[in-house]
Amino acid sequence: MSHSEQDRLIQMINQIALNNISAGDESAVAEVVAGHVKKFWSRRMKSQLFDYLGQGGEELHPAARLAGERLQGDAR
Amino acid sequence: MLQHFDPNKDYGTPASLSENLVTLEIDGVEISVPEGTSVMRAAALADINIPKLCASDNLDAFGSCRLCAVQIEGRRGLPASCTTPAEQGMKVWTQNDKLAKLRRNIMELYISDHPLDCLTCPANGNCELQDMAGSVGLREVRYGFDGENHLDAPKDTSNPYFTFDASKCIVCSRCVRACSEVQGTFALTIDGRGFDSKVAAGQDEGFLDSECVSCGACVQACPTATLTENSVIEMGQPEHSVVTTCAYCGVGCSFKAEMKGDKLVRMVPYKGGDANHGHSCVKGRFAFGYATHKDRIRAPMIRDSIDQPWKEVSWEEAIGFAAKRLKAIQAEHGRESIGGITSSRCTNEETYLVQKLIRAAFGNNNTDTCARVCHSPTGYGLKQTLGESAGTQTFDSVMKADCVLVIGANPTDAHPVFGSLLRRRLREGASLIVADPRHIDLLDTPHLGDATHLPLRPGSNVAMVNALAHVIVTEGLEDTGFIAKRCEDDAYAKWRAFIQDPRHAPEAVEEVTGVAADKVREAARTYAKAPNAAIYYGLGVTEHSQGSTTVMGIANLALATGNIGRDGVGVNPLRGQNNVQGSCDMGSFPHELPGYQHVADPVARGRFEAAWGVEIDHEPGLRIPNMFDAAIAGHFRALYVQGEDIAQSDPNTQHVEQALRSLDCLIVQDIFLNETAKFAHVLLPGSTFLEKNGTFTNAERRINRVRKVMPPIAGKEDWEVTVALANALDYPMNYAHPSEIMDEIAQLTPSFAGVSYDKLEQQGSLQWPCNDEHPVGSPIMHVESFPIGKAHFAITEFVPTTERANRRFPLLLTTGRILSQYNVGAQTRRTDNQVWHDEDVLEIHPHDAEERGINDNDWLGISSRAGHTVLRARISERMQPGVVYTTFHHPHSGANVITTDNSDWATNCPEYKVTAVQVEKVSQPSDWQKNFHDNHQRQHKFLHEAKPAAE
Structure with a gap:
């Protein structure tokens, strides 16, 4: 995956988390983020997110990371 | 007997909306009509056609030509049927010797100052004056033609689409009234008095230089050849017509394409069209020449x-x-x-x-x-809150609105026919609130009610919408009955707790929005207290990194005040393209x-x-x-x-x-x-x-x-x-x-x-929805319930964009549209609409211009984090200091070379409306523009080489 493509996905998911920050605690925010990604992201974008989680996912917002982990769990 | 409404017939005066009927007798025919209907219209409904010249059913009755005089039992004189309301038991005669003589005398006077070139006149075959001369049986003009007259009055050919031939004008004022009543521009007036009175555009400066917007309403209203489409002057009268839909903006006007064989002579707005009721703008009415332009691609x-x-x-x-x-x-x-x-x-x-x-x-x-890249946040935001990705109203609904809140939209430029309808409602007394960084023309429209401008900073929409909601909730202006009945309890309780927080108060966000708190409070009260309040919004809402949040915030406002599910209210996205x-x-x-x-x-x-x-x-x-x-x-x-x-x-x-x-x-x-x-x-x-x-x-x-x-x-x-x-x-x-x-x-x-x-x-x-439940469709949505059952208040956290002004890029650029060009301009640039806008310019406030030593028409280099382009300067006070504005209708402008990859969090709709830029005087085009020019030449050469060599 090219760098800019990865950067864009990180930016997108963090933005989703920030804009739903008032949904509740981290778990509640992660639920909204996961629902959004599930509904709107392509198969490849999701798998790119999982790849990034595998690399440590350092730049992810905590709620975005939790959302990614849950989606990854569901996908297994 | 009531006749079926025929959109191709002119009934003389507008329909009355009264539900009370009155019955009268016209030439022995009994007819029942709504109270307030004119005698002229009542007669027309009974297929009795009274001669007329100054009357038209899209204009208020004027009573100046006197040709429509009738005799009414028990009344003195011969009243004008256009200005006389039908009354219960009235007995009217439209034809007798006295009336015939009066009408012939009137026509005789008109014709004594009118050229007798009917056979070579462009209106030949479609001239109401000629028809009336025939109808009244005019056979002579006893006054002769040697007296003082207007036969040498000059033609105004300044407008590219129509000609004003003053020698043919009968000063019926139909054009002036169409400009005021239908279009709402007030560009035309009758100048002078008595014999000297004449139609003047602006301060008598000619059509092109006046504030005329070329909507064509005057041309359509003219009963003679005084205002005629140039295409009719060139090609003659059309021989058949087909009703179709305009391919420009999201208003979707119905037009009659008037044809000669397969050649389009003119586009005339169709009175039977429910979106436009016979009105049009310069694009739909006149800018169709691109269809036969030489640049069309004719082979794969x-x-x-x-x-x-x-x-x-x-x-x-x-x-x-x-x-x-x-x-x-x-x-x-x-x-x-x-x-x-x-x-x-x-x-x-x-x-x-x-x-x-x-x-x-x-x-x-x-x-x-x-x-x-335009309304995806509308789809997302309205589905989340109201359960359907669409606006809730008809355009006509605005005529029942008491308060109109316009956010990030410029209807008189981008949705002109709806803009005219809205102006009409404002003249009737609805109050107007505009939330927009720019001073838009709507704010200057003549109106009876109040007009408030909330000149917010680009990127602060969510803060503004939240502040309005905060005032509504904390000042007890909610419609609690509507909320209890129609909205989901849990979501409402969460939203209410969220929006009550003092951080959303107008005072708390004043720094962000740049708008005085008391002004915001007043606007919120006006919106919430109006019996019917409607929100109209455009791309100034959606094209932001929080576009979807603002759409949901707008839905929250409508729900909190119960402004959903009936005429005069609602959430109305103004869609860009057709x-x-x-x-x-x-x-x-x-x-x-x-x-x-x-x-x-x-x-x-x-x-x-x-x-x-x-x-x-x-x-x-x-x-x-x-x-x-x-x-x-x-x-x-x-x-x-x-x-x-x-x-x-x-x-x-x-x-x-x-x-x-x-x-x-x-x-x-x-x-x-x-x-x-x-x-x-x-x-x-x-x-x-x-x-x-x-x-x-x-x-x-x-x-x-x-x-x-x-x-x-x-x-x-x-x-x-x-x-x-x-x-x-x-x-x-x-x-x-x-x-x-x-x-x-x-x-x-x-x-x-x-x-x-x-x-x-x-x-x-x-x-739509058009199904078993709604067999002839659904003009107003969510009347009884929402597709999701109960509406859902959404939490609308304000997350500022990362695109911020700083020392390197101190100004904020916002982009938009103008009336005469459409979107990327591919169509309108290939028409005479170019006379109004042949290049994109950068509008800049005098304060920012002075700081940089910029004068009107200087070449300006505009740089952002994404790129660099060069445009000419236009100094304008429409913008607030710190904000600059341009359009993107011309490709070589490179307006989107500067806009960034930032986008809406939910839909990736680009943030066209906020780009941090710096502006400075330059002497040559940008590198991108030079490359653009070279590639343009090269690709057009490739296109020409595609054509098989001429034999």
């Missing part, structure tokens, strides 16, 4: 690489070439390596077929549409099948799979910006683009160009060699709205017929091209007419279940 073309000349080929060869490439790319790079983009300028049937081609023949969901609503409805988005049915929903997907005979991917596909990123990354290799110019309209041009250059196969279907086509390998000629059958759906969900009036220039309507491509990809498509495509849409889309071409013929138009 192919090439192996974008550095090669084009080769003109047959349709068969072009489609075969495209299909072979798509198959090879999928074989090598996988099923998901290709995709397509549908167009908001194409018909419902065409967009439906393109997404079907992608889902069924490409075998993936990589379909998106240009609504991605078929934005339709292209979204037709399943163009990567996650939704037609009718907003998610691809992951097994029941909905199953219906499509059964009908289409294929398996449909249950995962969403790529959105346009994701396609670009994937193309640059190398795993997205081919794109089919129908009727869109992504290279000009999408943000961060250099990024888009890089993506397009990365593709192995770009198939562009368009009417011109647009900017995107310069990167294409296959160029398929598109057809204009005049060359095909189909339907458009406007911003009020109104499905209107588009009817073919001339053959497609290259032999195929756009839907036929998609059918050919599908068949070449071994996915059979077989339709004989777009009506069959609509039948398939109706079968698979619950909200369209009741739509058919037959019903459209009967009803004129249909507003």
Whole structure:
């Protein structure tokens, strides 16, 4: 995956988390983020997110990371 | 006896809306009409046609020509029937010797100062003055023609589309009244008195230099040849007409295309059209010349690489070439390596077929549409809150609104016919609140009610909408009955707790919005206390990194105040292009099948799979910006683009160009060699709205017929091209007419279940949802309940954009549109609309200009984090200090070279409205502009080389 493509996905998911920050605690925010990604992201974008989680996912917002982990769990 | 309303007949005065009927007798015929109806209209309804010159049923009665005089039992004199209301028991005679003599005398006076060149006059065959002379039996003019007259009055030919021939004017004031009452511009007046009175544009400065907006209402109103379309002067009167739908903005006006054979003489707004009721703007009325412009692509073309000349080929060869490439790319790079983009300028049937081609023949969901870059947040935000991705009202609903809140929209420029209707309502006394960084023309319209401008900073919409809601909640202005009955309890309780927080108070966000708190409080009270309050919004809401949040915030405002579910209220997105609503409805988005049915929903997907005979991917596909990123990354290799110019309209041009250059196969279907086509390998000629059958759906969900009036220039309507491509990809498509495509849409889309071409013929138009529950459509939505049962208040956290002004980029650029040009300008730039706007300029406040030593017309270099371009300066106080503005109608302007990749968090709609920039005086074009110029020359040379050598 090219760098800019990865950067864009990180930016997108963090933005989703920030804009739903008032949904509740981290778990509640992660639920909204996961629902959004599930509904709107392509198969490849999701798998790119999982790849990034595998690399440590350092730049992810905590709620975005939790959302990614849950989606990854569901996908297994 | 009441006659059926005939939109082709002029009933003389407007209809009365009264529910009380009065019965009168006219020439012995008894007729019942609504109270307030004029005697003239009552007679016309009984098919008794009283002579008239100054009356027209789209104008208030004026009573100046006196030709419509009648005799009424028990009344003295001969009153004008246009200004006399029908009364119970009235007995009226429209013809007798006394009336005949009076009318003949009046006509004699008119004709004594009128040229007698009927046989060579452009109005010959369509002149009300001539008709009246015939009707009254005028046989002589006893005064002669040697007296003082206006026969040598000069012509004004300054307007490119019509001529004002003052020698033929009878000073009936119809043009002046049309300009004021219908259009609301007040550009025309009657100058002078008595014999000297004459029609004057502006301060008698000629039409082009006046504030005239060329809507054509005056030309349509003129009963003589005084105001005539130049096309009629050149070609003569049309011989037949076809009712169709305008292909410009989201108002979707109905027009009569008036024809001579297959030549279009003029477009006349159709009175029977429910979106426009016989009004028009300069684009729809006059700017149709692009359809026959020499630049039209007239044959399919192919090439192996974008550095090669084009080769003109047959349709068969072009489609075969495209299909072979798509198959090879999928074989090598996988099923998901290709995709397509549908167009908001194409018909419902065409967009439906393109997404079907992608889902069924490409075998993936990589379909998106240009609504991605304009109203995708509307789709998301309204679905989350109200349960349906559409506006809630009819346009006519505004006539019942007491308060109109306009956010991030400029209706008089971008949706002019709706703008005129709104102006009419403001003149009647509705109050106006405009939340916009710019001072828009609507604020200057003559009005009876209050007009408030909230000049907020670009990027602060959510803070503003939240502040309005905060005031409504904390000052007890909510409609608690509506909320309890119609809204979900839990979501409301959470929202209420959220919005009450003092951090949303107008005082707390004053720093962010730049608008004084007391002004915001006052606006909130005005909106909440109005019996009927309506919100209209545009791209100034959606094209932000929080676009979806603002849309939800707008829905929250309407819900909190109970302004949903009846006439005069609602949430009204003003759609940019003609078929934005339709292209979204037709399943163009990567996650939704037609009718907003998610691809992951097994029941909905199953219906499509059964009908289409294929398996449909249950995962969403790529959105346009994701396609670009994937193309640059190398795993997205081919794109089919129908009727869109992504290279000009999408943000961060250099990024888009890089993506397009990365593709192995770009198939562009368009009417011109647009900017995107310069990167294409296959160029398929598109057809204009005049060359095909189909339907458009406007911003009020109104499905209107588009009817073919001339053959497609290259032999195929756009839907036929998609059918050919599908068949070449071994996915059979077989339709004989777009009506069959609509039948398939109706079968698979619950909200369209009741739509058919037959019903459209009967009803004129249909507003979806149209199904068993609403057999003739739904003008107002959510009357009893929401599609999701109860409405859902959404939490609207304000997350400021990362695109902020700093020392390097101290100004904020916001982009928009103007009246005379349309979107990327591909159509309007190829018409005489160029006289009003032949280049994009940068509007800058005098304060910012002075600081930089900038004068009007200086060349300015504009730099952002994304790029650099050069535009001419226009110093303007419409902008607040710190904010600059431009349009994107001309490709060489490179407005989108500067805009960034920032986008809405929920939909990736680009943040066109906020770009941090610096501006300085320069002496030459930018590097991008120089490259653009060179590539433009090269690609046009390639196009010319495609044509077989002349024999």
